[in-house]
Amino acid sequence: MxxxxxxxxxxxxxxxxxxxxxxxxxxxxxxxxxxxxxxxxxxxxxxxxxxxxxxxxxxxxxxxxxxxxAPLPRPGKIVGAPVNYLDHKAEMAYTTSVAELGVFLKANSSVIGPGEDIVLPYADRRTDQEGELGVVIGRTASHVSADDALDHVFGYTCVLDITVRSGEDRSTRKSFDTFTPIGPWIVTADEIPDPDALDLRCDVGGTTRQRTSTADLIFGVRELVSYASSVMTLHPGDVIATGTPAGVGPLTHGDRVVLEIERIGRLEVGVDGSRATPYARRPGRRAPARG
CATH class of the missing domain: 2.30.30.370 (FAH)
Known part of the structure; x- marks a missing residue:
């Protein structure tokens, strides 16, 4: 369904x-x-x-x-997998991947749905799109094996993991309001027997930036669910964003972002930069000490 x-x-x-x-x-x-x-x-x-x-x-x-x-407007938690494609690891010149970095959490208040707008927070800091396969948990999972992991999956969806390229921790840079578009719906797991064999494409402004197969994930869906469940108990409705391939790039005001995943569907959102402010004006910034 x-x-x-x-x-x-x-x-x-x-x-x-x-x-x-x-x-x-x-x-x-x-x-x-x-x-x-x-x-x-x-x-x-x-x-x-x-x-x-x-x-x-x-x-x-x-x-x-x-x-x-958004099919899940307020999931219990959103679990992210950093650097889970080798080509993205090379693109960003990372020396580590999900295998060393582990997973991170995004705020559930960052979720929006199809047709809504990603709101850019800063006028002078790059904010990138990251197109990803989303896994929706269907049964409570704690320390499950990779062999049993798919038995705990309810279904799959499209997820955009929007990211500010600045110095803060991942969960901060990825948790701004509107930074997790999800949709357009959830496809139940019985319709996707192998989530590690899906074509993914992400376009920005009519130009294809990302194109891959989930076969190229470092941690496939089974391994990722198993690993995440060894760290934290996964509950029904939790969402795992499985990681993004090479091709991330800056978003600008007026862009349309389209993520399509085979057998799942097409998620399209806009980009609004009209309220972006200088990074130096962010709340909590400490003024430099005077000599």
């Missing part, structure tokens, strides 16, 4: 070129709260309740007319 949030938090099942509104078929979906109806569905299935959606006679809306939202 392809499951989406649309309009005012309605739960939709993608059927061809239309969304079928199935909100009323999931008990409690209409009052799911900030985490959203899709998070509620994931938790319901984790609890062992079988929810089978009926499409007959249900309200339908064209995908071109639906206002798609």
């Amino acid at each position: 392809r499951l989406a949030l649309f309009d005012n938090g309605r739960l939709g099942l993608v059927d061809g070129d239309a969304l079928v509104d199935v909100t009323d078929q999931l008990a409690g979906a209409g009052t799911a709260g900030p985490a959203g109806a899709l998070q509620h569905y994931i938790e319901t299935t984790t609890a062992g309740e079988q929810v089978r959606f009926s499409l007959a006679g249900r309200p339908r809306i064209s995908l071109t007319e639906a206002a798609l939202r």
Whole structure:
């Protein structure tokens, strides 16, 4: 299935070129709260309740007319995998990769959905796009083996891990509001038997910047879920951003960023730099000492 949030938090099942509104078929979906109806569905299935959606006679809306939202507007946590493609390691001249660096966390308040804008914080610091495969956890995972890792995955989505190139810690540079576009929906794991064999492409301003296959991940999805679960317990609805390939580059006001992943879909967002300020004016900056 392809499951989406649309309009005012309605739960939709993608059927061809239309969304079928199935909100009323999931008990409690209409009052799911900030985490959203899709998070509620994931938790319901984790609890062992079988929810089978009926499409007959249900309200339908064209995908071109639906206002798609982030499928998980407030995930419990977002886990990032730094330097998880060898070509990106070479591009950024890193001497280490995810194998040495481990994983990092992004603020869940950084999530936006399709059609929204990435807001650039600084006028004089480069902010890059990073197109990534997103893994959505479906069952609580703690110290799971790589062999068992996919049994804990609910599905997959597109994730843009937006990053300021400055001196702060990764989680700071990647956690600004709007810095984690997710969508356009979640594709359940049964439709993607091998997540380590998906083509990925990311365009900015109509030009392709990133093109790869997830086969080139240093830590594949199985290894990454296993490793992350050895550090922190993963809960249903948590999102893992699996890392970005070579081709990251600066975003400018008015850009359109499009991430497409085979068998998943197309996530498009804008870029707004109209409120960017000089880096030197950031809150908390210490003025240089006077001699």
